[in-house]
Amino acid sequence: MYLLRLTSILGDDLVLVDPAQTERYCRDWMGEVMVECLAVLRPRTTEDVARSVRACRKLGLSIVPQGGNTGLVLGGLPDYPAGQVIFSLERLNRIRKIESADFSAIVEAGCILQTVKDAVAEKGLFFPLALGAQGSCQIGGNLSTNAGGLNVLRYGMMREQIFGLEVVLPDGQIWNGMSVLRKDNRGVDLKHFFIGAEGTLGIVTAAAIKLLPKSTKIATALIAVASLWDAVSIYGLCRSLCSDLMTAFEFMPRSALSLAKEAMPTLDSPLPANTRPMY
Template structure:
């Protein structure tokens, strides 16, 4: 049956658009390589019109469509889970930057454009696209929209939702919603583009995006600071918000284990300090007459004078700044190198972040004394990645499941979110549905029924198919 469906797709769409056989394996494997699935075929359109044709062909054959960008997601939102009944629709060929306007501070790019290439194109025009992710060399703009991507600059620039001016979307029946407006202010009723941002491809396929650009930051100051306790990180953040105002673009916290993990992953990476209870990675950026370096120096001088900071370093070059950020990324690589572990992506109110981390880590270690907790994240938006490395002397999977239940139980007491920036996908669907109020469920179901009555779009993602 699968071969017959693939043949029918090839007849309807042509050999160029339909990929079958062994070549589809990379499209059916998750980012970390933990899951390998399969699909009837992979569809690879080159234009919006071809996406529409793919949607009509899939509908005619009764196939579910799983949209995919760079396949860098962490919740299996772009991985098919019904191999005999689903196709992957990859946007990897739709990479054009259709327009970039310096006076309008905007760009129109296709969904398959790689984030880093969009940032580079903006920089060449003296502009700046602020979304910054570890996977920016691989992730694509359409996926950033579909997951409402976050990253390290959210506290200043907001989530992807705040950076989108307009969208072009192919609907399940092949119709095209053309909402590629570049207007900053447009109050003509319900903002329809917002329905598709964060929907993870469950309502349609994003094919192009109008992006908000900003003046390029001409000055960037980056510092790594050591503090006595995690609670002091929060105190330092409050001071930074007051003293650095909206010029602060990133404020990350890391545990002591971050240095060890980064060194394991990158043995030659310079590690400027070790042996402290908590670290903050801070960035201030500005343009024009702003003195970002001087502001960082004055801010840290006050922190040292008051005994809030114990040690610190301010990057003196772009290379040194990149090395400081490499510690943050190296920590992630070091965790991955240690094998299967619990990865969480949660958010709590800023005022309760330190208390949550302390309570959740204590609960995990009490139940799983041989495990290691690695808590880090984006202080400015309350996003914590509380990861748990299992005891290597025991099977990993039971420990991961136990740790997840423990962390989520603490999170519920703090009225937090199980997904701050990664989305729901298929991995978090059960947890999401268990916490979904009935009114929310009814509204979500009504929207999906109105736009996708036949359940074509990414079935099994976010909600269990009805």
């Protein structure tokens, strides 16, 4: 009954109800958990999101936004059996604008992170968020989890990469906080409510992101350490020598190298045979 009304209000293009089609939205990233949902909504525009939220509200249906579904903690899946509607943002995926002159871009929530990184790189620009899931996770999911990734040391978390947001609120209104001002001291900065909120306060539909010039030189070192304390000392030394230019510092136990070798047997160990990295 609910589903018929939802489809009659929003149309077939937006609403998926056939379990064969909704199944892939109901499985977690690791393929270990399978849940049920009432329907999957796939808006193409911010206005689609707004009218879908209004329709669900009218019918008393609760909703769960879903990005790339790479979150690993089931945040993008319904937690009430067969009682919730999934909002997939995957079709809201346009890069609206890249402004080389002021190092900013406006991207929709469903853009895959890697797609955004590639598009700005073509213009000699750099978007610093980098994580293992970047080929699948979406800008809206990155914002809603305040993702960190590899480059936090130098560039900070996703919160630091944002100028402004566009959000559909729980009553279906569109909140336009899409400023690209770098120096902005106008009152309370409401966008921070939505960053890291996991979709509980609204559905992020687009973001104005900060870009940087692409680095012209990058150096990477792999150092074998005998103890965790050695790693901490080397971190302190590198940080004081490189200042804010150090982008990332990652600790990799021996077990991680072994796993990589197991998955890709043709890999050569990057360390000389006689080194004994810890663990």
